[in-house]
Amino acid sequence: MIENELRSATEAEVVAELRRRPAFVMVSHVKPDGDTLGAGLALGIALKRLGKRVAYFNQDPVPRNLRFLPDAEFVSREIPSDFPPDTLYVFGDMSDHARAGEFLPKVDRANMLDIDHHLGNSHFGALNFVIPSECSTGTAVMRLLREMKTRIDPKIATCILTTIMTDTGAFMHSNTSPGALELSAELMRAGADKEQITEEIFGNKRVVATRLLGRIIDAMQFAHDGKYCYSHVDDAMLAQTGADGEDTEDMVNVLRAQEGVDVAALFKAYEGEIRVSLRSSGRVNVQAAAARLGGGGHFRASGLTMHGSLDEAIAAVDATLLAEGL
Numbered sequence: 001m002i003e004n005e006l007r008s009a010t011e012a013e014v015v016a017e018l019r020r021r022p023a024f025v026m027v028s029h030v031k032p033d034g035d036t037l038g039a040g041l042a043l044g045i046a047l048k049r050l051g052k053r054v055a056y057f058n059q060d061p062v063p064r065n066l067r068f069l070p071d072a073e074f075v076s077r078e079i080p081s082d083f084p085p086d087t088l089y090v091f092g093d094m095s096d097h098a099r100a101g102e103f104l105p106k107v108d109r110a111n112m113l114d115i116d117h118h119l120g121n122s123h124f125g126a127l128n129f130v131i132p133s134e135c136s137t138g139t140a141v142m143r144l145l146r147e148m149k150t151r152i153d154p155k156i157a158t159c160i161l162t163t164i165m166t167d168t169g170a171f172m173h174s175n176t177s178p179g180a181l182e183l184s185a186e187l188m189r190a191g192a193d194k195e196q197i198t199e200e201i202f203g204n205k206r207v208v209a210t211r212l213l214g215r216i217i218d219a220m221q222f223a224h225d226g227k228y229c230y231s232h233v234d235d236a237m238l239a240q241t242g243a244d245g246e247d248t249e250d251m252v253n254v255l256r257a258q259e260g261v262d263v264a265a266l267f268k269a270y271e272g273e274i275r276v277s278l279r280s281s282g283r284v285n286v287q288a289a290a291a292r293l294g295g296g297g298h299f300r301a302s303g304l305t306m307h308g309s310l311d312e313a314i315a316a317v318d319a320t321l322l323a324e325g326l
């Protein structure tokens with residue numbers, strides 16, 4: 001029963017459903033990254049070419065460094081009022097539909113397609129195309145585009161290559177498989193501009209962001225024989241540097257990259273909640289740790305949201321990481 005419930009749909013099943021539906025809302029997760037956006041935009045562009053109506057929903061603004069993505073200007077919090085009742089809502093890069101945020105109007109399960117690569121995806125859709133071995137949600141979308149015989153033009157290629165470069169940390173993380181590199185080569189040949197993606201996403205930091213990184217590094221603490229490194233960002237640090245939440249996106253990786261560190265945590269205590277980013281060198285499963293505290297993600301990269309004081313959050317994450325073998 002459970003096994004049956006968690007069966008991933010085949011490419012053919014998903015594509016048959018895509019062909020049946022007249023209209024689509026591509027839904028990306030709160031605080032969007034290059035994977036959730038690139039995957040939805042690539043599929044949306046392909047569906048528009050088939051004459052379908054497509055809207056892109058995100059409750060947050062597109063981050064500054066992702067505005068170069070084709071069709072990014074159409075991402076919004078609004079859903080066109082004249083979309084038909086059998087519109088398919090395509091959720092990309094989230095283990096549960098709640099990650100779309102509270103501004104998404106209620107959607108019937110029958111109208112939900114879930115495309116994802118997270119461990120522990122709850123299979124919340126009527127159809128669930130969930131492939132944890134894929135390095136990004138965008139590469140799962142690529143399987144569907146092949147099934148649809150979509151011509152991969154420079155726009156689609158740029159979107160998919162962005163998903164790969166985002167989720168592999170520009171080809172540095174352990175999910176950088178030979179297949180991911182081969183597909184990246186194919187996407188460059190199809191017109192994806194790797195230099196532009198590198199510059200826009202990784203080579204374009206604001207000075208205020210670098211000043212904030214300095215503050216995070218100053219606040220860095222080590223525990224458990226140097227195997228655990230953590231730091232935090234709070235409202236005061238943002239106000240003093242002039243940086244904002246978007247600027248913190250990659251910073252946890254700096255903590256993880258310190259010599260001897262197995263697990264890093266960055267506690268983002270602003271906007272009335274504490275969002276915790278966890279990263280692992282591969283020994284400790286931080287997805288399992290995040291899941292114990294109501295979050296999720298991958299073995300080496302996960303996150304969760306907490307309420308209460310920063311000290312309480314630090315203590316709770318510490319205890320949970322120890323329980324996961326830190």
Ligand code: AMP
Pocket residue numbers: 093094099276277278294295296297298301302303304305
């Ligand atoms: P981040 O540290 O925000 O880059 O997130 C790392 C990974 O954890 C991503 O795969 C996210 O989808 C996942 N993640 C982050 N925050 C949450 C959350 N509150 N609930 C579930 N998954 C999360």
Ligand code: MN
Pocket residue numbers: 029033035036093
């Ligand atoms: Mn994501």
Ligand code: MN
Pocket residue numbers: 035036093117135136137167
């Ligand atoms: Mn992803």
